[in-house]
Amino acid sequence: MTGVSVVGVGMIPFGKYPEKNIADLGWPAVKAAIKDAGIEPKRIQAAYSGTARGGAMVGQRILGRLGLAGMPVVNVENACSSSSSALRQAVIAVQSGAYDIVLVIGVEKLSKFGGGTLPLDEDDWEVRLGLSMPALYAMRAQRYMHDYGVKLEQLARVSVKNRRNGALNPDAQMRKEVTVDEVLSSRMIADPFTLLQCCPTGDGAAAIILASNTAAHKIRRDPIHVRASHLTSGKFMAGFRDMTSPEITVRGAHECFEEAGLGPNDIDVAEVHDAFSIAELLYYEAFGFCPRGEGAALLESGATCLGGRIPINPSGGLLAKGHPVGATGAAQVVEIVRQLRGEAGPRQVEGAKVGLTHATGGGISGFDHGACSIHVFQR
Amino acid sequence: MTGVSVVGVGMIPFGKYPEKNIADLGWPAVKAAIKDAGIEPKRIQAAYSGTARGGAMVGQRILGRLGLAGMPVVNVENACSSSSSALRQAVIAVQSGAYDIVLVIGVEKLSKFGGGTLPLDEDDWEVRLGLSMPALYAMRAQRYMHDYGVKLEQLARVSVKNRRNGALNPDAQMRKEVTVDEVLSSRMIADPFTLLQCCPTGDGAAAIILASNTAAHKIRRDPIHVRASHLTSGKFMAGFRDMTSPEITVRGAHECFEEAGLGPNDIDVAEVHDAFSIAELLYYEAFGFCPRGEGAALLESGATCLGGRIPINPSGGLLAKGHPVGATGAAQVVEIVRQLRGEAGPRQVEGAKVGLTHATGGGISGFDHGACSIHVFQR
Numbered sequence: 001m002t003g004v005s006v007v008g009v010g011m012i013p014f015g016k017y018p019e020k021n022i023a024d025l026g027w028p029a030v031k032a033a034i035k036d037a038g039i040e041p042k043r044i045q046a047a048y049s050g051t052a053r054g055g056a057m058v059g060q061r062i063l064g065r066l067g068l069a070g071m072p073v074v075n076v077e078n079a080c081s082s083s084s085s086a087l088r089q090a091v092i093a094v095q096s097g098a099y100d101i102v103l104v105i106g107v108e109k110l111s112k113f114g115g116g117t118l119p120l121d122e123d124d125w126e127v128r129l130g131l132s133m134p135a136l137y138a139m140r141a142q143r144y145m146h147d148y149g150v151k152l153e154q155l156a157r158v159s160v161k162n163r164r165n166g167a168l169n170p171d172a173q174m175r176k177e178v179t180v181d182e183v184l185s186s187r188m189i190a191d192p193f194t195l196l197q198c199c200p201t202g203d204g205a206a207a208i209i210l211a212s213n214t215a216a217h218k219i220r221r222d223p224i225h226v227r228a229s230h231l232t233s234g235k236f237m238a239g240f241r242d243m244t245s246p247e248i249t250v251r252g253a254h255e256c257f258e259e260a261g262l263g264p265n266d267i268d269v270a271e272v273h274d275a276f277s278i279a280e281l282l283y284y285e286a287f288g289f290c291p292r293g294e295g296a297a298l299l300e301s302g303a304t305c306l307g308g309r310i311p312i313n314p315s316g317g318l319l320a321k322g323h324p325v326g327a328t329g330a331a332q333v334v335e336i337v338r339q340l341r342g343e344a345g346p347r348q349v350e351g352a353k354v355g356l357t358h359a360t361g362g363g364i365s366g367f368d369h370g371a372c373s374i375h376v377f378q379r
Numbered sequence: 380m381t382g383v384s385v386v387g388v389g390m391i392p393f394g395k396y397p398e399k400n401i402a403d404l405g406w407p408a409v410k411a412a413i414k415d416a417g418i419e420p421k422r423i424q425a426a427y428s429g430t431a432r433g434g435a436m437v438g439q440r441i442l443g444r445l446g447l448a449g450m451p452v453v454n455v456e457n458a459c460s461s462s463s464s465a466l467r468q469a470v471i472a473v474q475s476g477a478y479d480i481v482l483v484i485g486v487e488k489l490s491k492f493g494g495g496t497l498p499l500d501e502d503d504w505e506v507r508l509g510l511s512m513p514a515l516y517a518m519r520a521q522r523y524m525h526d527y528g529v530k531l532e533q534l535a536r537v538s539v540k541n542r543r544n545g546a547l548n549p550d551a552q553m554r555k556e557v558t559v560d561e562v563l564s565s566r567m568i569a570d571p572f573t574l575l576q577c578c579p580t581g582d583g584a585a586a587i588i589l590a591s592n593t594a595a596h597k598i599r600r601d602p603i604h605v606r607a608s609h610l611t612s613g614k615f616m617a618g619f620r621d622m623t624s625p626e627i628t629v630r631g632a633h634e635c636f637e638e639a640g641l642g643p644n645d646i647d648v649a650e651v652h653d654a655f656s657i658a659e660l661l662y663y664e665a666f667g668f669c670p671r672g673e674g675a676a677l678l679e680s681g682a683t684c685l686g687g688r689i690p691i692n693p694s695g696g697l698l699a700k701g702h703p704v705g706a707t708g709a710a711q712v713v714e715i716v717r718q719l720r721g722e723a724g725p726r727q728v729e730g731a732k733v734g735l736t737h738a739t740g741g742g743i744s745g746f747d748h749g750a751c752s753i754h755v756f757q758r
Contacts, residue, residue, distance in 0.1 A: 001476060021502045052435065055502075056458055057741065060612050060748035070630070072610040073750065074464055075456040079435055085453055089468055096475030097380060231451040233439050251449070362436065369439035371452065 004094045005216035005223035006377065007101075008037025008209035009334040014173040014322035017203045018111045022054045025205040026062035026107040033103070033207035039219055044209070045099040046072045048090040050083030050106045051326035052361070053113075059105055062205075077326075080273065080361025081231070082106065083206070084329025084373035090210050091229040100215045106330030107205040134198055134276065138190035141278035144244045145192065147293065150281075152192055154296040156183035158277040159196045159319050161305055166316025168306075168347040171331075173202045173322030197277035197319075204324035206331035224337045227354070228260035228376040235368055248372035249273075249286040249360055256374040257288075264288035267310060267376075268352040269339050271332035273360045274317040280304075283358060284312065306347055314339060314347045329359035329373060340379040354378050383473045384595035384602035385756065386480075387416025387588035388713040393552040393701035396582045397490045401433045404584045405441035405486040412482070412586035418598055423588070424478040425451045427469040429462030429485045430705035431740070432492075438484055441584075456705075459652065459740025460610070461485065462585070463708025463752035469589050470608040479594045485709030486584040513577055513655065517569035520657035523623045524571065526672065529660075531571055533675040535562035537656040538575050538698050540684055545695025547685075547726040550710075552581045552701030562656075576656035576698075583703035585710035603716045606733070607639035607755040614747055627751035628652075628665040628739055635753040636667075643667035646689060646755075647731040648718050650711035652739045653696040659683075662737060663691065685726055693718060693726045708738035708752060719758040733757050 010032025017025060026049075034041050047068075049059030059073040078085035083106025090102045144150060160180055166172035178196055186195040216223035232255065234248040257263055264287050272287070274280035281295030289310050290298040298304055304312040315321045315335035318328060336355035338344045355377045362370030389411025396404060405428075413420050426447075428438025438452040457464035462485025469481045523529060539559055545551035557575055565574040595602035611634065613627040636642055643666050651666070653659035660674030668689055669677040677683060683691040694700045694714035697707060715734035717723045734756045741749030 023502075056431065056456065057748050057750065060741075060750065063612075064748050069613045069748075071612060072467070073457070073612040074468060074610070077435065077454040077456055078452070088451070089453060089472075092472050092475045092477050093468075095477070096471045098471050098474070231453070233442075233450060233452040234448045362439075369436050369443055369448075371436065371439065 001095045002097055003213035004091050004210055004226045005213050006208055006226065006333065006337050007211045007216050007219045007223050008033040009337045010036055011171055011206035011331050011334045012204060013171045014202050014204035014324055016111045022058055022107055022109050023061040023065050025109055025203055026105055027065040029205035029207040030062060030066060030103065030105060033209050037209045037219060041066065041068055043101050044068065044071065044103045045101055046093060047103040047105065048074050048076060048086035050076045050086035050329065051108055052077055052079050052082045054107055054109065054326060058107060062105060062107065078361060078371040080325050081329055081359045081371040081373045082326040084357065084359040084375065085231055085371060087208060087329060087333065087375065088229050088231040088373055091226055094210055094212050100212050102210045104208040104210065104330055106327040108324035108326040109203045110201040110324055111203050134190040134193055137276040137278055138193050140243050140282065141192050144278055147244060150296045152184060153180050154300065155192060155197060155277045156180045157299055158274065158280045159183045161299065162274060162313050162317040162319040165306060165314050165347055166320025169316050169321060172316040172320050173200055174316065174320040193276055199275050199318035199323040202322040202324050204322060204327040204331065206327050206334050208330055208333050222341055222379065224340050225378045226375060227378045228256050230256035230259060231371065231373045233369065233371045235370065244282060246282050246286050246360065248370050249283060249358065252372040252374050253287045256376060260376045262354065262376065266354055267356050268354050269311050269314060269336065269349040270356040270358065271313055271315060271317065271335050272358040274313055274319050275323060280312065306349065311349045314344065314349055329357065332357035332359060333375065336377050340377055380474045381476055382592035383470050383589055383605040384592050385587055385605065385712065385716050386590045386595050386598045386602050387412040388716045389415055390550055390585035390710050390713045391583060392550045393581050393583035393703055395490045401437055401486055401488050402440040402444050404488055404582055405484055406444040408584035408586040409441060409445060409482065409484060412588050416588045416598060420445065420447055422480050423447065423450065423482045424480055425472060426482040426484060427453050427455060427465035429455045429465035429708065430487055431456055431458050431461045433486055433488065433705060437486060441484060441486065457740060457750040459704050460708055460738045460750040460752045461705040463736065463738040463754065464610055464750060466587060466708060466712065466754065467608050467610040467752055470605055473589055473591050479591050481589045483587040483589065483709055485706040487703035487705040488582045489580040489703055490582050513569040513572055516655040516657055517572050519622050519661065520571050523657055526623060529675045531563060532559050533679065534571060534576060534656045535559045536678055537653065537659045538562045540678065541653060541692050541696040541698040544685060544693050544726055545699025548695050548700060551695040551699050552579055553695065553699040572655055578654050578697035578702040581701040581703050583701060583706040583710065585706050585713050587709055587712050601720055601758065603719050604757045605754060606757040607635050609635035609638060610750065610752045612748065612750045614749065623661060625661050625665050627749050628662060628737065631751040631753050632666045635755060639755045641733065641755065645733055646735050647733050648690050648693060648715065648728040649735040649737065650692055650694060650696065650714050651737040653692055653698050654702060659691065659696065685728065690728045693723065693728055708736065711736035711738060712754065715756050719756055
């Protein structure tokens with residue numbers, strides 16, 4: 001099977017762009033990725049575009065702005081995993097030999113919904129009954145605090161860390177550091193979550209250019225190899241037997257590490273899906289970065305901070321970089337590629353060789369149903 | 380590259396099911412395809428689900444009804460080409476060696492929009508200004524009639540033929556034959572189109588099970604081989620230099636025939652995207668079934684009728700079988716597979732060995748942007 005590498009990445013700073021439409025958001029990210037790869041745009045043979053709520057034919061609309069028509073374009077939806085699922089398909093396509101050079105786009109404009117939670121599908125009965133995404137994660141947080149004796153201050157430290165990282169990232173939506181007190185005294189959203197423990201809504205776009213390893217080494221001297229590419233689906237959440245163990249991420253991590261021939265100790269840096277403060281702790285444990293119930297202690301040890309053993313979300317993560325749903329998976333890859341190339345500036349994880357991205361979604365409709373996509377990259 | 384075959388197909392009769400949700404529509408089609416393949420459901424390793432306006436995580440919701448969780452599920456949107464694009468990705472995935480057995484779903488519930496044209500995206504300026512899909516095709520029809528001296532009666536005969544075929548198809552939404560007079564005297568929609576020259580809105584679902592050739596021959600004695608699988612994008616329509624030449628279909632047909640090593644004369648039966656009466660004539664010409672401007676004459680010769688040289692839309696096509704957008708591409712494959720297996724009953728194309736499906740979309744937002752997916756199957 002053909003090996004696959006990343007040869008270009010680009011994104012726009014996440015934020016609120018109410019005056020822009022989805023194509024306005026997307027094309028500068030694609031242009032940046034093409035520039036980063038240093039290739040002729042016409043060498044791109046196919047595009048995979050991920051968006052959760054961007055509308056119809058988003059990939060075509062974005063490429064049209066760049067005069068790039070005539071290639072196969074596939075628009076992928078998988079809730080918060082939309083662009084990571086698009087990446088997975090792009091990897092398969094290059095592996096199959098169908099294409100040598102493929103573009104992946106992630107894009108979303110949430111500001112058109114006026115903020116807050118996303119609009120409902122007709123069958124979103126659980127959401128109608130109050131089980132919105134913050135409420136769901138809040139239940140998990142309550143259970144976690146109960147089971148492991150974790151305190152509000154410890155949860156808040158996830159936001160403090162990620163805001164600190166985001167302050168170092170010019171592409172982050174939230175670039176102001178916050179204290180534990182500020183986190184805890186911000187507006188209550190869903191007990192125990194205050195506002196600063198919930199990722200912001202916003203708009204954004206990110207793009208990745210993949211190439212077969214053969215093509216990649218001709219394009220640049222430092223392609224980043226896709227060591228493992230994984231997608232699965234399953235139960236996302238409530239009603240599941242064990243509320244503090246995210247089933248699809250636990251299983252996905254296991255299968256992905258197996259594919260990579262690696263384990264949690266081999267990961268130098270990771271971007272995980274910290275949609276709420278508790279989520280990051282649950283995912284530390286799901287990936288085996290620490291045993292169950294020890295996520296808060298891992299954070300407090302400094303291991304997941306910049307300069308620690310396994311820095312998590314150096315970009316600021318969803319909590320600080322922002323979470324324009326369909327853009328998130330691709331933006332995680334932008335960060336990891338920059339880290340592995342040593343281009344991350346003041347938030348650089350020194351000597352990072354192996355990085356991981358993790359985007360998991362569900363719950364826009366049908367809380368039983370989730371997706372989880374994990375990728376491992378190596379320089 | 381691994382060869383790919385169809386080992387199972389299933390669909391629900393297209394129609395209006397306002398009381399059902401998208402998962403209600405989808406699961407019986409999947410179940411029928413699994414039954415048709417005669418495989419254990421757990422052998423399916425991945426699913427590709429196409430829907431244009433079905434909402435979030437539709438594939439997961441459908442599979443959840445069948446207790447099929449834990450596999451990679453990718454939701455694909457490409458307007459009218461949604462499930463044919465999903466099929467294209469599924470073919471690539473099997474070719475890559477990633478999976479042996481893969482499910483493709485196409486599903487849509489248009490009745491939730493209350494009929495008529497689809498709701499607008501925020502940027503649908505052309506639609507807001509009146510260039511809805513019927514209007515667009517009407518302009519093409521006017522130009523075509525002007526250029527080639529084609530009469531209203533000749534356009535109407537497309538509907539007459541496809542309604543006649545649909546009357547033989549228990550899965551068709553419209554099962555009543557109509558006369559040229561009935562077509563022309565039905566309500567005016569967009570001059571020259573009367574109601575019976577426009578495909579109906581409706582709900583539907585269809586499913587396909589693909590397997591690598593090696594696996595396929597163990598599953599059944601008569602797998603249908605995917606001889607070519609093609610997807611492209613480009614200009615869909617208005618403002619394009621030549622309004623009566625559908626650019627993406629012309630180019631797609633050329634590239635797809637090249638891939639298959641076949642030409643139009645090798646096709647025994649085809650399902651093409653007859654969203655409006657004129658469309659079928661344009662596509663006869665785009666595929667080279669006749670020279671430009673001779674589509675109406677080809678129809679009048681009887682060549683594209685059942686019993687003719689190259690029967691087109693034996694299922695009734697979009698005009699009679701119906702056009703639940705995301706379901707259409709997959710349903711075309713259901714028909715062609717049944718034809719190639721000799722299972723099409725009173726509408727059987729005798730001795731059909733090579734069949735073609737063609738789904739092309741665009742215009743839900745951004746009339747410049749379209750997708751076109753063509754597949755060639757062989758028994």
